Amino acid sequence: MVPMKIAICDDDNGACEELRKILENISTEKDMIHIYNAGEELLGDISNGYIYDVVYLDIELPGLNGVEVGQVLREQVEKQHLDLIFISQKSSYCEQLFDLEPRRFYRKPFDKERIIKDLEILIAEHTEHRQSVWYEENGREYRLFLEDVLYMEASNKKIKAFDKNGKKIVLKNTLSEWGELCKEKYFVRCHRSYLVNMRYVKVYSRTEFEMTNEDIIPIGRKYEKQTREIWNLHKMEEEA
Numbered sequence: 001m002v003p004m005k006i007a008i009c010d011d012d013n014g015a016c017e018e019l020r021k022i023l024e025n026i027s028t029e030k031d032m033i034h035i036y037n038a039g040e041e042l043l044g045d046i047s048n049g050y051i052y053d054v055v056y057l058d059i060e061l062p063g064l065n066g067v068e069v070g071q072v073l074r075e076q077v078e079k080q081h082l083d084l085i086f087i088s089q090k091s092s093y094c095e096q097l098f099d100l101e102p103r104r105f106y107r108k109p110f111d112k113e114r115i116i117k118d119l120e121i122l123i124a125e126h127t128e129h130r131q132s133v134w135y136e137e138n139g140r141e142y143r144l145f146l147e148d149v150l151y152m153e154a155s156n157k158k159i160k161a162f163d164k165n166g167k168k169i170v171l172k173n174t175l176s177e178w179g180e181l182c183k184e185k186y187f188v189r190c191h192r193s194y195l196v197n198m199r200y201v202k203v204y205s206r207t208e209f210e211m212t213n214e215d216i217i218p219i220g221r222k223y224e225k226q227t228r229e230i231w232n233l234h235k236m237e238e239e240a
Contacts, residue, residue, distance in 0.1 A: 004126055005051060009036040009069065010058035010087065015108060019056060019087075022112050026120060038062060039069035046076055051143045053126055059088040070100045081145060083122055131185055135171055144169055146185055150211050152178055152195040164200065166213065188230045191220040198234045
């Protein structure tokens with residue numbers, strides 16, 4: 001099971017602790033659940049690089065209300081990387097929440113069984129589709145979603161990952177180890193020095209890939225047959 005980082009944002013400490021205890025029944029390590037009493041605190045941490053997989057967000061917050069906080073979160077974090085779950089004592093907010101595409105809406109008092117069942121679903125989805133790794137940069141730890149990586153390059157005994165936002169990230173382990181981790185995640189080892197995410201390939205030929213960022217990745221002669229077979233399988237799955 002991949003650990004999930006969860007934020008609870010509610011100015012009611014009693015509700016926060018109640019929800020935390022429910023989530024700890026099945027979720028993850030206790031230090032993966034963080035509590036905030038104001039939306040500004042949560043947004044500040046996310047702006048500083050904190051990453052959460054799920055945010056339980058009370059609507060009636062002081063200062064910025066939950067809807068406003070949710071709007072900022074949707075602007076800052078890609079939807080596929082963050083599940084929003086709103087909580088409230090009222091049920092009259094449905095229209096306001098529609099554009100934010102929340103996964104769930106819970107009324108207080110909490111329905112423990114429903115929350116546990118829904119979290120089990122989220123954990124299963126997270127484990128299957130959102131494979132990620134942690135890396136360190138300037139003394140802080142960040143999460144890298146493998147689905148966001150265009151390709152990895154082995155160079156000077158380092159692994160460099162290039163993501164879809166143009167960032168270059170230095171990772172540990174060998175390219176072979178990354179190949180094993182990513183082999184079921186639309187990646188192909190096409191060269192002794194390169195591992196390519198086929199979802200970001202713009203042009204494929206026998207000798208090279210052209211990526212969506214215009215980078216050219218060579219295909220080694222040793223890897224031509226394997227690359228062609230995996231590429232054809234990838235195309236069939238995309239067209240299915």
